[in-house]
Amino acid sequence: MDKEFRRQEGNVDGIGFLPGLAIDTVIFGFHDGQLKVLLLEYKNTALYALPGGFVHDDEDVNQAARRVLQSRTSLTNIYLEQFYVFGDLSRFDPSPLKAIMEARGYIPPAGHWLLKRFVSIGYYALVDFTKAIPAPDEISDTCNWYSLNELPVLMQDHRQIISKALQTLQRDLDQKLIGFNLMTEEFTMGDLQSLYETILNKKLIRAAFQRKMLSLGILERVAKKWTGGAHKAPYLYKFISDKTFVDNI
């Protein structure tokens, strides 16, 4: 336990990692009509943060992002997009990482690689909420879903990172048909419309939405949803699997 981070703590020069480069992932899930993101809470610091990590010097940057995602959600084949590089000088603030290390009883020497300026590559991921199993990393207490409209105070510029990810998701939604990655395996047209309305933050017209979605040729009608009464039970749909869009990077 804590082995990986302890190795990094003791590794004052950051041997084995690309210097100054971090990854932050905004992992979106959809549940109870709300868009949610996964956040970690760091031990003894009351700091909330996006799941993130560093890039090993023998792996691709995108691989590092997949590794972070898999370890925080237990999911592989997640829909993943690079969306922005956060590289402003003003975001340089070593104090949270220093606080995290100190809360663990480790006093980093001046010049420790984790206290230098980092440029962070932002990724967003879309996962099926019902399948992800959130798991904290070695230095965090909890890994939980938080609704976008009830976020705790986040460290550094992580709130801005989430905002930018959401903007990109809104832009990409229609164009790339990626919203389906947030759905459970079978869903009603109402579920899908609720997802779109939540992400886009506006009401859509039911008939037009249904017509548009069906015209895409990517949905297969499975069965009627059992609702107790036969009357007006909605249809369940699933994705035609060879038309899914997994891992675009």
Place this chain on the structure above:
Amino acid sequence: MDKEFRRQEGNVDGIGFLPGLAIDTVIFGFHDGQLKVLLLEYKNTALYALPGGFVHDDEDVNQAARRVLQSRTSLTNIYLEQFYVFGDLSRFDPSPLKAIMEARGYIPPAGHWLLKRFVSIGYYALVDFTKAIPAPDEISDTCNWYSLNELPVLMQDHRQIISKALQTLQRDLDQKLIGFNLMTEEFTMGDLQSLYETILNKKLIRAAFQRKMLSLGILERVAKKWTGGAHKAPYLYKFISDKTFVDNI
């Protein structure tokens, strides 16, 4: 002359720069019905490359991109987008930079920072071809426009970087109305359609295109273009300036 690069050559540890981080810019221009990109040719090496650079440790990453763009085109206020981070292990190839330094009579020691693995942030820029003044950097012979369908052999993964930039431009074109950044100050509807057709690589229907563009409310009719005869002279348009979209990063 050559001062900046000489400073970097002698600067074996890369003091003053963010380690392992580069910027590559795909600068698009439109001329004679063709989409073009700016390329540099390096002295005595026959290597062609995208304009690029490194990030000073006291500047924002986006600032570094603007600095590169300005020094290669003499333009400020360029429309600029981050589009992808190129971070695969497989792209690591120190030989071109070694060749460039050796062609200049400098033999870099093993462990020189420029010979280590770099992650590159790709930016694309849209400029008015008639206004850009291409200027080589300290270590290149020439800086010229090349048509996308007649590119020379490019170093490292620069051809892939151009392809990815073009894909992003195609995707962004309608959504963000950014194509106007590639036009001269005044243009005919035919010029604009030709631009769209070139980027999207397909023919568009004239009446529908014109209707769509005019419906956006961002074009102002200036005058008839003088063509020698009054008969069927096309209108000239310009952008309503407070609706231009400069520098989105």
